[in-house]
Amino acid sequence: MRRGLAGWLAVILLLSRSAALAEPPFWKTEWPNTDFSIRAVESWTEILSGGPGKDGIPALSDPVMVPVVQADLPDTAPVLTVALDGQPARAYPLRYMTWHEIVNDRIGGVPVTVTFCPLCNSAIAFDGRLNGQELTFGVTGKLRHSDMVMYDHQTESWWQQALGQGIVGEMTGQALTQLPSWLEGYSQFRKAHPDGLIMAEPTHARPYGRNPYERYDSSDRPFLYSGEMPPDGIAPLSRVVRVGDRAWPLARLAQAGRIEEAGVVLSWQAGQASALDAGEMAQGRDVGSVRVRDAQARDVVHDVMFAFAFHAFWPEGEWMTGAR
Known part of the structure; x- marks a missing residue:
């Protein structure tokens, strides 16, 4: 990520272009079901395009989970661990999360949304239940303060990943419940949870294991x-x-x-x-x-x-x- 002058000029131009496009009339074409009359952000220019459009980074749902003993990952490979009471612990490798950013899963009947924003290194798991409703999430392709902006499939409201809070649309001001989770190496997960489950490699055509944000x-x-x-x-x-x-x-x-x-x-x-x-x-x-x-x-x-x-x-x- 080290850039010369030309690289940073390109970033500045992209910032300027993104700010210019950061207006609801433009976004409504892509987001006709989002209520832009309700928002928690002071200025639309706080939200920038990260490059991909809606679902350009494809969130996953109902991932295949396999026994950890069947996995073959390097010992220090980073995983996000979610361990709910009474359920086998689950590990979500960042080698996959980096390319999908959101996984909608269900653990013992509880809808769980697992998230990772590489640009903020923020890895958080949320309870998908809110006010008697179950929510699932996708990736808007937008950033605010370099953090991923998610959206829920049910109302297409926008959510700040780092906060777990609705920032645009019907769900503005609502907050998801964060679940205890932690980052650790694959070997550490395997030793602590020999009966645990780990997310299997998705079927998408991605260079899993590669870091697109080198250095x-x-x-x-x-x-x-x-x-x-x-x-x-x-x-x-x-x-x-x-x-x-x-x-x-x-x-x-x-x-x-x-x-x-x-x-x-x-x-x-x-x-x-x-x-x-x-x-x-x-x-x-x-x-x-x-x-x-x-x-x-x-x-x-x-x-x-x-x-x-x-x-x-x-x-x-x-x-x-x-x-x-």
């Missing part, structure tokens, strides 16, 4: 982002562990191994490759795996995202840098 997490600036950068010299593409409106720098946690603060216990161990480093995803540098638990050792909802995204969506959030 992105060592870039100087985020892609298609013009917002304010994090404070105190925090690198915008450094990872942070977000719990509510607090963010712990991953580098701090990795150095300490364990941090107990603000009512939660954060732990780190090596064993997970960065999905956004090397061209072959499993060959990315080891960024380690994070767990967040409460005083009763129960998993706590969290996200490991880039610092710029935390600052964009929680501008008044607390940075847990350990500085006094």
Whole structure:
């Protein structure tokens, strides 16, 4: 993702063009069922085209799950783990999620939407139930603060992935319930859940295992982002562990191994490759795996995202840098 001057000029032109097109009359052609009269965004220019159109990045539904012992992935291949009470844990490899970004699944009768936004490194699982209705989701192809904008198939309202909140349309102001989930290496999942299930390779024609954002997490600036950068010299593409409106720098946690603060216990161990480093995803540098638990050792909802995204969506959030 390192660009010369010509590359950045192309990005600036794309930003300008996207902003010019960021008007409901244009979008209504593609989104005739979305109610653009209701919105939570201050300006339409906050939402940019990421390139693909509606469903250009195809979300998956009802994925094939196989016993983890049948999988053949590199030990450090990153997976998003979802473990609901009374159900075998499920692993969703980022080698597939990177190319689909959303998986609509059902775990023990519970509709679950699993999401991954590569540009923010945000991997979150949501309960698909809302006010007595079951929702499933697709990819709009739009970005806001470089984060994926999803849409629900039922009302075609737009949702901010990092927040799990409706931002345009009938569902504006509604919020999905985030489920406990965490990123870890495939070997770590296999050892912890020998009876677990893992998503099988989809049938789409995609170069699964390749990272289309090579070296992105060592870039100087985020892609298609013009917002304010994090404070105190925090690198915008450094990872942070977000719990509510607090963010712990991953580098701090990795150095300490364990941090107990603000009512939660954060732990780190090596064993997970960065999905956004090397061209072959499993060959990315080891960024380690994070767990967040409460005083009763129960998993706590969290996200490991880039610092710029935390600052964009929680501008008044607390940075847990350990500085006094």
